[in-house]
Amino acid sequence: MKKMGMSDLAQEILKGNHRAIARAISLVENDRNAAREMMKKIFPHTGGSLIIGITGSPGSGKSTLVDQMTGLLRKKRDKIGIVAMDPSSPFSGGAILGDRIRMMQHSVDPQIFIRSMATRGHLGGLARATGEAISILEAAGKNIILVETVGVGQDEVEVVKLADIILVILIPGAGDEIQVFKAGIMEIADIFVLNKSDSPFAERMEKQLRAMLDLGLGGKAPPPVVKTVATDGQGVDKLVKEIDKLVADRDQELRDSRKKRLIPWMLMDIISEKIYHSVTHDIESSEFESLIERIYRREIDPYTVADEIVEKLKKSR
Amino acid sequence: MKKMGMSDLAQEILKGNHRAIARAISLVENDRNAAREMMKKIFPHTGGSLIIGITGSPGSGKSTLVDQMTGLLRKKRDKIGIVAMDPSSPFSGGAILGDRIRMMQHSVDPQIFIRSMATRGHLGGLARATGEAISILEAAGKNIILVETVGVGQDEVEVVKLADIILVILIPGAGDEIQVFKAGIMEIADIFVLNKSDSPFAERMEKQLRAMLDLGLGGKAPPPVVKTVATDGQGVDKLVKEIDKLVADRDQELRDSRKKRLIPWMLMDIISEKIYHSVTHDIESSEFESLIERIYRREIDPYTVADEIVEKLKKSR
Numbered sequence: 001m002k003k004m005g006m007s008d009l010a011q012e013i014l015k016g017n018h019r020a021i022a023r024a025i026s027l028v029e030n031d032r033n034a035a036r037e038m039m040k041k042i043f044p045h046t047g048g049s050l051i052i053g054i055t056g057s058p059g060s061g062k063s064t065l066v067d068q069m070t071g072l073l074r075k076k077r078d079k080i081g082i083v084a085m086d087p088s089s090p091f092s093g094g095a096i097l098g099d100r101i102r103m104m105q106h107s108v109d110p111q112i113f114i115r116s117m118a119t120r121g122h123l124g125g126l127a128r129a130t131g132e133a134i135s136i137l138e139a140a141g142k143n144i145i146l147v148e149t150v151g152v153g154q155d156e157v158e159v160v161k162l163a164d165i166i167l168v169i170l171i172p173g174a175g176d177e178i179q180v181f182k183a184g185i186m187e188i189a190d191i192f193v194l195n196k197s198d199s200p201f202a203e204r205m206e207k208q209l210r211a212m213l214d215l216g217l218g219g220k221a222p223p224p225v226v227k228t229v230a231t232d233g234q235g236v237d238k239l240v241k242e243i244d245k246l247v248a249d250r251d252q253e254l255r256d257s258r259k260k261r262l263i264p265w266m267l268m269d270i271i272s273e274k275i276y277h278s279v280t281h282d283i284e285s286s287e288f289e290s291l292i293e294r295i296y297r298r299e300i301d302p303y304t305v306a307d308e309i310v311e312k313l314k315k316s317r
Numbered sequence: 318m319k320k321m322g323m324s325d326l327a328q329e330i331l332k333g334n335h336r337a338i339a340r341a342i343s344l345v346e347n348d349r350n351a352a353r354e355m356m357k358k359i360f361p362h363t364g365g366s367l368i369i370g371i372t373g374s375p376g377s378g379k380s381t382l383v384d385q386m387t388g389l390l391r392k393k394r395d396k397i398g399i400v401a402m403d404p405s406s407p408f409s410g411g412a413i414l415g416d417r418i419r420m421m422q423h424s425v426d427p428q429i430f431i432r433s434m435a436t437r438g439h440l441g442g443l444a445r446a447t448g449e450a451i452s453i454l455e456a457a458g459k460n461i462i463l464v465e466t467v468g469v470g471q472d473e474v475e476v477v478k479l480a481d482i483i484l485v486i487l488i489p490g491a492g493d494e495i496q497v498f499k500a501g502i503m504e505i506a507d508i509f510v511l512n513k514s515d516s517p518f519a520e521r522m523e524k525q526l527r528a529m530l531d532l533g534l535g536g537k538a539p540p541p542v543v544k545t546v547a548t549d550g551q552g553v554d555k556l557v558k559e560i561d562k563l564v565a566d567r568d569q570e571l572r573d574s575r576k577k578r579l580i581p582w583m584l585m586d587i588i589s590e591k592i593y594h595s596v597t598h599d600i601e602s603s604e605f606e607s608l609i610e611r612i613y614r615r616e617i618d619p620y621t622v623a624d625e626i627v628e629k630l631k632k633s634r
Contacts, residue, residue, distance in 0.1 A: 267619045295580050
């Protein structure tokens with residue numbers, strides 16, 4: 001693909017060109033300023049796809065499950081986008097690569113687009129970057145987008161909240177439910193997937209899970225629990241049926257409320273970013289560094305400096 | 318404690334008054350605007366304490382270790398502040414409460430201040446709120462501050478980066494090292510703690526860990542690995558000695574670089590927050606809601622709206 005302007009890039013995305021999608025997601029990750037023009041152009045074409053978030057602790061089988069679901073959804077002629085968090089640690093090359101290689105069986109299918117998002121170097125911005133990657137895939141005509149997190153930390157919760165439907169994967173005997181509780185993921189689950197359910201602990205785990213759900217939900221109907229063995233695809237058809245059912249029953253309501261809730265946050269985030277850009281460009285870098293040094297020496301405080309910079313910004317027009 | 322102004326509150330913090338510390342941290346969490354005045358006042362008195370970050374997956378024994386370390390450090394007459402992440406999920410009440418109750422054996426000691434920080438409702442701001450809680454404890458004269466995360470997610474990594482020295486807790490046989498790798502925590506560890514080292518898998522785990530460290534560090538000296546059994550305090554004295562050694566060897570260098578790196582981020586964060594406040598106050602809430610609705614209907618895009626709001630903000634002076 002030759003160098004192209006943002007307008008051409010947006011056009012290519014709308015055509016579903018995979019190389020254009022890949023380039024656009026890289027822009028969103030690495031060159032936010034250039035990405036804005038493109039995002040403006042594709043925005044009217046977003047908001048129509050079903051976003052499924054998949055979360056659970058590492059080792060719970062998320063990637064395998066995503067893989068199996070993709071296989072099944074493709075048979076139904078869905079066009080699928082997959083965004084998988086990738087911690088991109090120099091230490092983790094091996095394990096992660098393994099996950100991604102497993103997914104590559106789908107990567108030759110022109111209707112499936114798979115992309116890893118680096119979880120690092122987005123100080124507070126992973127959810128934003130992921131949200132924009134989702135928008136790009138929506139604009140490119142993927143009608144189902146699977147978003148897979150790394151673990152169950154707080155940032156993962158923010159990412160998974162971008163989804164219309166959230167699957168929480170648990171495995172028996174790992175004390176896993178406690179992790180999920182601790183991360184505050186329990187309340188946002190639309191479907192629980194009890195993976196590795198061929199384990200001898202599966203039945204006990206299911207009972208415990210249901211008991212906890214009954215306890216915690218205060219009378220609300222508990223979300224469905226689906227048992228799977230992702231490695232051989234067992235139960236994945238049931239899972240897809242549960243998703244279909246959820247979509248049929250209360251999809252619009254679910255999506256409306258989630259998406260409306262996200263917009264104010266997205267808007268404020270874009271505003272903050274714009275201001276950040278403005279500030280770092282309005283102030284000389286030597287001046288900025290001397291400010292940092294003075295704050296470090298406790299000669300001034302960052303709150304006062306922030307006040308002054310914002311005033312300056314207002315005047316700079 | 319009667320109602321008091323921000324100036325009085327700052328005074329009471331500097332005296333080490335625990336109720337003032339508690340109130341100040343609540344302000345930082347809940348009333349950012351009021352907190353700014355207080356933060357300005359205490360800022361000159363911050364930056365002098367040793368901040369120790371403790372991270373590792375749930376169940377690795379972080380709380381117990383923090384508890385044991387606290388006992389030991391108190392014997393050395395240190396004044397200790399503890400900030401523990403608390404996911405504050407309605408589902409998790411039990412488990413978390415258990416951790417905190419265990420800590421309460423120290424809570425009658427006037428030289429120890431323990432505080433849970435809610436990990437939720439800080440959209441992108443947990444690290445900021447935690448950073449400010451640390452500053453408050455520094456100003457209050459706690460010379461050692463322990464910061465304990467919930468799990469090993471990305472947000473936890475951001476929080477633990479606030480520390481001068483970072484302990485990563487692993488346990489044998491949990492496949493735990495993979496989680497830590499995946500979260501990208503490996504590179505930021507200053508000391509590895511192999512807890513529950515009375516497990517039959519401990520020796521193998523230690524070997525694996527050392528092999529991985531040798532592999533991943535590309536020639537750099539690997540961080541020390543300390544074996545502990547936190548439940549009965551075994552090895553905790555060795556851990557404290559390792560920390561002392563680290564402080565003696567390269568403390569100033571470590572702290573200087575970490576703290577200087579944090580200031581630009583802190584500054585930009587405070588600026589963004591100020592702008593956010595400005596925007597949500599300058600725009601009528603009905604106007605804001607109609608904007609959200611129009612974005613939802615894809616009549617306008619959030620990028621263009623952000624441009625307009627920032628222009629308006631600049632004019633509003």
